[in-house]
Amino acid sequence: MDAQKDGKTPGLSAQEQHEVEHNQPPRAAVLHEIIRTQGDQELERSVAALWWSALAAGLTMGLSLMGMGLLNSRLPEGEAFKVIASFGYCAGFLAVILARQQLFTENTLTAVLPVMSKPSLSNFGRLLRLWSVVLVGNLCGTLLVAYVMLHLPIFDSRTDQAFLEIGRKVMENDSSQMFAKGIISGWMIATMVWMIPSMESAKLWIIILITYLMALGDFTHIVVGSAEVSYLVFAGELPWRDFWRVFAGPTLAGNIIGGSFIFALISHAQVRSESGQPNRNADRAPAPDPRKIKK
DSSP: OHHHHTTOOTTOOHHHHHHHHHTOOOOHHHHHHHHHHHHHHHHHSOHHHHHHHHHHHHHHTHHHHHHHHHHHHHSOSSHHHHHHHGGGGHHHHHHHHHTTOOOHHHHHHHTHHHHHHSOOHHHHHHHHHHHHHHHHHHHHHHHHHHHHHHHSTTSOHHHHHHHHHHHHHHTTSOHHHHHHHHHHHHHHHHHHHHHGGGOGGGHHHHHHHHHHHHHHTTOOOHHHHHHHHHHHHHTTSSOHHHIIIIIIHHHHHHHHIIIIIIIIHHHHHHHHHHTTSOOTTTTSOOOOOGGGSOO
């Protein structure tokens, strides 16, 4: 009768009830705390540790340009094959995130939550320090890898041409489009960061899904895009002025707004709204371990 009054399914054994409790998805507050703790740990890292990790991430993100260029140069012409070639975009993100290197757009969420949870000049200063070091490290890495890919005899002429076409495609956007598409990509990366703690076993597929959709939508990303567009600059097709003014500035602003001021702020507000509500499971005694129940 008690089970029926509570709306529970009657007839469940202690072991079955334990399985029900164990398989509940984590609350938003739990995900928030996991990401906030990760962000706090990142804010505590030294400048040297952040720099080398960010530089490595920038170099690794060249895999996205490389993957797309190699696939585009080896697949026949046509929109259907472009859909397949977009999978190459995932390569850099997979390598960077699985290797736990410092990627700027990830930090626009994880490092912001500690500041939102405890706003202070000290925390804000730590956030600016982390953002500055990671962004500069990422850009140095992507510019270096783009220069090497262009000037060293690594790829054939078809692949070199594919790299140029990728950069030209990005620069078809004007600054307002760079900004708007940057907001979407920042929001998508933040969504990916929020999803991973609750689905760690599906981490690989979450990264592929989100970044593949970013490639299909031609959404602008400050780190990947800097490799794609700087390749044009080093090839003499684009002045540095346009790299910074048309691409980098608007895209960076869009990524920060999409990842921090939209997703992180809304997610933080959601958790703050729930903080005053009691957790129904908090006062409930844990279900007994069925292995310890005497037969």
